[in-house]
Amino acid sequence: MHITVKTGMWIFGLLFALFGVLTIQYAAVIWTTGTPWLLSAFEHLAIYTPGAEPGLNTVEESLTHYREFAGSMSTHALVGGLVMLAGSLQFIPALRRNHRQLHRLNGAVLVLFMLAVSATGLYFLYHTPRDGILAGEAFYFALGAVALLSLGLLYQAGLAIASKDFRGHMIWMSLAFSCFLTAPLLRLNYFAVAGLDEQPLNRIVQNSSPTVLTQAFVVMMLWFVLVGDKDLPARSKPTWIRSKVASSQLLVGLVVTSLWALGLALLYQPLAAYFNGGQASGIVCIVLVLLAKTWQIAHSRAQWASSLSGSKKPHPGFAWATLASSLAWLLLASQMNVDAFYAQALYFTCLHLLVMELLLLVLAATTPNLSTGSNLFGALSASVSWYWVGLLPTTVAFWLAGFPGDLSLAVAFGLVPAVFVIVGVVFSSGLTLRAIPALLR
Secondary structure, three states: OHHHHHHHHHHHHHHHHHHHHHHHHHHHHOOOOOOOHHHHHHHHHOOEEOOOOOOEOOHHHHHHHHHHOHHHHHHHHHHHHHHHHHHHHHOOHHHHHHOHHHHHHHHHHHHHHHHHHHHHHHHHHHOOOOOOOEOOHHHHHHHHHHHHHHHHHHHHHHHHHHOOOHHHHHHHHHHHHHHHHHHHHHHHHHHHHHHHOOEEHHHHHHHHOOOHHHHHHHHHHHHHHHHHOOOOOOOOOOHHHHHHHHOOHHHHHHHHHHHHHHHHHHHOOOOHHHEOOHHHHHHHHHHHHHHHHHHHHHHHHHHHHHHHOOOOOOOHHHHHHHHHHHHHHHHHHHOEOOOOHHHHHHHHHHHHHHHHHHHHHHHHHHOOOOOOOOOHHHHHHHHHOOOHHHHHHHHHHHHHOOOOHHHHHHHHHHHHHHHHHHHHHHHHOOOOOOHHHHHHO
């Protein structure tokens, strides 16, 4: 199993490098009237239908809009391709171990390219209406959030290297690089989503994005576990993590309360148009998700503790609850009316989440521990079940800002789970932030 997954990681690495080359060619073609190879491949391989609101509807419309900002978008594509190529080299352990000066030089260049990608992406979004990109507003917010998140993670990586915390530096850089892996992974998702359901292009984009950032973190953490962790110094886990996070009854209670608060709020919404069986069908499906997720969260504390102690097997109660949660997601998805844009978006979000939760559980049982002695994917599996604590305030914040409830929910489901993946990565890696206050004085 480990050999198969490790081979898969090298294949992903080669695909990401190829995407980098195609993106550089994309940057050159923006200044011409031609079609980039990346778009040509998509046009020939993906099946989609024309027309649907909101957002742009065709590849040609998207390319025309990019050419209106040719300077920033060609820079964005060029340095984005170089990020893929430089990053593919930066995380090879042999290069880091045997050619440290090259690793440092390549790392400095990589950071500059990452900053340029984020800055040009944010510039483009600032000058573009929220419904002026493929897939509309939810995707607009997802793109902006990923760009801002990458800047925050790069800042943490800089603090770590300034304090000579090499393990912490690699963790933060792995997380930052994951933000840029969303670009090639999103294109791979296009083909999977289009294969499930022939649909308009902007829906393919929207329905490919709900967990793409979470997927990127999982891919990068697989590399971290199987390839890039063993030559770094081990670090024992700080005791405050065990006492204040792993053993916190308050956290579990807060998550369960948030889960039911959001679920009950949904029950009082007019759901008939969203479900094939009408309002009653929606209520039954939501209640089943609430019950299954409550069971899962109740066992997540034990799963978290066992993963930090290095257990190779997921906690039995948590494993069964995760299976029940996935079945509940599947039932909810099967009942949704996919004719409504954001109902379809939530349908694909349900499918994304059930696959991600099952995948994390399988990886928890099959991947080796970190050199800190903790089971990374066991911790990620527990952490992802906690995202409800962030889902409620994020949804409410967007709703209070004047956005429709379905859009608010779609944005929150896409962004919040990835934050809890970061929590699992940081804590299970034994990362400490004690150096930061000294650096900020």
